[in-house]
Amino acid sequence: MTKPKITFDGQTFEFEPGDTIMRAAERAAIDQGIPRFCYHPGLPVAGTCRMCTVEVEKAPKLMTACSTPASDGMVIHTQSERVRKSRAGVMEFLLLNHPLDCPVCDQAGECSLQDYNYEYGPSTSRFQEDKRVWVEASTKKLSDRLTLNMNRCIHCERCVRFTEDVTKTHELLMENRGWKKELMTADDLGVFNEYQGNIADICPVGAITFNDFRFKKRVWFLKPKPSLCDGCARGCSIFADEEKNVVQRYRARRNDQVNGHWICDAGRVSYHTYSDPQRVVQPLLRGLAQSAPQATTWETLITWLLREMNQAKRVLLLIGTDASSEEAANLMQILPSLTRGELVIRSWNGTGEGVQSSGDDAPVDKILRRRDQTPNTRGIEQLGLHPLAARDGDFDVALFFRSGRATLPAQKLAAFEIAWGVFNQSESARFAAVLPGLSTLEKAGSYTNCEGLVQTFEAAVKSHGHAASVKKILDGMRTMMKAHPETAEREVARDFV
Numbered sequence: 001m002t003k004p005k006i007t008f009d010g011q012t013f014e015f016e017p018g019d020t021i022m023r024a025a026e027r028a029a030i031d032q033g034i035p036r037f038c039y040h041p042g043l044p045v046a047g048t049c050r051m052c053t054v055e056v057e058k059a060p061k062l063m064t065a066c067s068t069p070a071s072d073g074m075v076i077h078t079q080s081e082r083v084r085k086s087r088a089g090v091m092e093f094l095l096l097n098h099p100l101d102c103p104v105c106d107q108a109g110e111c112s113l114q115d116y117n118y119e120y121g122p123s124t125s126r127f128q129e130d131k132r133v134w135v136e137a138s139t140k141k142l143s144d145r146l147t148l149n150m151n152r153c154i155h156c157e158r159c160v161r162f163t164e165d166v167t168k169t170h171e172l173l174m175e176n177r178g179w180k181k182e183l184m185t186a187d188d189l190g191v192f193n194e195y196q197g198n199i200a201d202i203c204p205v206g207a208i209t210f211n212d213f214r215f216k217k218r219v220w221f222l223k224p225k226p227s228l229c230d231g232c233a234r235g236c237s238i239f240a241d242e243e244k245n246v247v248q249r250y251r252a253r254r255n256d257q258v259n260g261h262w263i264c265d266a267g268r269v270s271y272h273t274y275s276d277p278q279r280v281v282q283p284l285l286r287g288l289a290q291s292a293p294q295a296t297t298w299e300t301l302i303t304w305l306l307r308e309m310n311q312a313k314r315v316l317l318l319i320g321t322d323a324s325s326e327e328a329a330n331l332m333q334i335l336p337s338l339t340r341g342e343l344v345i346r347s348w349n350g351t352g353e354g355v356q357s358s359g360d361d362a363p364v365d366k367i368l369r370r371r372d373q374t375p376n377t378r379g380i381e382q383l384g385l386h387p388l389a390a391r392d393g394d395f396d397v398a399l400f401f402r403s404g405r406a407t408l409p410a411q412k413l414a415a416f417e418i419a420w421g422v423f424n425q426s427e428s429a430r431f432a433a434v435l436p437g438l439s440t441l442e443k444a445g446s447y448t449n450c451e452g453l454v455q456t457f458e459a460a461v462k463s464h465g466h467a468a469s470v471k472k473i474l475d476g477m478r479t480m481m482k483a484h485p486e487t488a489e490r491e492v493a494r495d496f497v
């Protein structure tokens with residue numbers, strides 16, 4: 001069946017029956033030529049800001065692209081003189097009361113009002129009166145995560161519709177009309193949903209800001225790196241915005257198969273784990289007289305590790321379900337050749353109050369969050385690994401590999417416990433040695449999410465400190481093994497544990 005066709009500025013495109021003009025423009029990837037404030041593809045259409053008006057041939061008036069159905073043979077002009085004049089009028093109207101505080105506004109650099117004013121707005125103002133100023137609402141706490149500056153609000157109501165249609169928590173509303181129209185919280189509880197960062201993301205101006213990022217960085221210094229959130233089994237698509245190898249924030253990256261336009265707040269701030277000054281990024285090894293492992297070199301640590309693994313009768317390799325599938329496969333393939341005794345390989349999760357397998361996982365709400373707070377339980381299961389069980393018995397050495405999300409097992413696993421991956425200083429006290437590894441942000445790989453979708457990701461930043469990839473450490477172990485087959489007798493190892 002032939003699809004209906006629509007013409008935008010002389011170019012003809014197919015669209016799906018039921019599309020609005022804006023949706024047809026999105027399909028044709030020309031939607032950026034149609035400015036919008038109240039329209040957002042993840043929210044119901046409001047059609048209130050009038051910024052997206054376009055000229056439709058044979059229609060007497062300009063039409064809003066967001067709410068007008070597309071029809072076969074429609075001819076649209078998105079940049080005609082009439083359209084541009086209308087947009088200039090909307091901009092002039094919106095700027096009557098908007099403060100001229102771009103230099104001190106956190107949204108500068110990613111503000112629709114700023115960008116559209118440059119593109120369509122009048123360069124001078126005819127407004128002679130005093131601007132309306134909200135004194136008390138100029139830095140109003142909407143919650144411990146969000147701050148409102150009502151002076152900057154342009155009344156698009158995206159924030160209100162988000163709490164009505166996405167979280168269905170109805171915390172925000174507009175009070176009064178016209179000049180006095182003010183965004184309010186419905187009651188003293190303020191905003192309490194678990195997806196508040198999205199409100200700051202979709203606010204087209206700097207009226208609502210997310211406290212975790214507020215006044216932290218000018219956005220033009222940031223490089224957006226596509227990545228995945230590893231905070232739960234959903235595996236939401238994100239941008240990790242980094243500057244000089246330090247991630248400054250996460251933002252939702254549209255992925256209609258997984259997270260749509262949104263991410264949860266816990267995931268949004270989870271990047272702090274990886275830049276935590278307490279994170280172990282130096283090889284650590286505990287000496288005979290030491291209660292906690294101390295900094296050492298990779299060579300000393302690998303030598304010691306090989307000796308322990310060679311002397312042990314039973315070695316446990318416990319792989320966290322936050323390991324990438326590639327890391328887990330590498331460990332499963334190479335470690336047996338570096339161990340003389342029996343090597344038992346099991347998986348470990350322990351998040352969400354006792355999740356160990358994908359069967360223990362469940363939705364936490366009707367939007368995104370999952371009980372399993374690791375990103376790859378399904379992927380690890382597909383490699384044939386089973387969770388550690390009491391019947392697995394005792395071990396001489398236990399290696400626990402994880403990417404920073406799986407919990408630490410409560411019970412001691414072996415006489416010598418070794419941590420491998422992402423750990424912090426307080427966790428490291430328990431271990432005889434720590435091999436610092438890479439976080440999701442620092443490596444490439446794949447995770448299989450709660451719905452069985454395999455998602456690949458690339459490194460967003462370089463590794464921190466002396467943290468190294470699984471491949472690099474395994475290569476180091478193999479090289480050491482070949483160069484020093486007498487590893488078990490080397491003097492260097494005798495000084496430790």
Ligand code: SF4
Pocket residue numbers: 152153154155156157158159160183202203204205207208
């Ligand atoms: S606070 Fe932002 S999202 Fe909410 S109505 Fe005002 S401009 Fe729109």
Ligand code: SF4
Pocket residue numbers: 229230231232233234235236259263264265266267268368369370
């Ligand atoms: S729902 Fe899960 S994967 Fe998505 S942002 Fe939240 S923690 Fe991250």
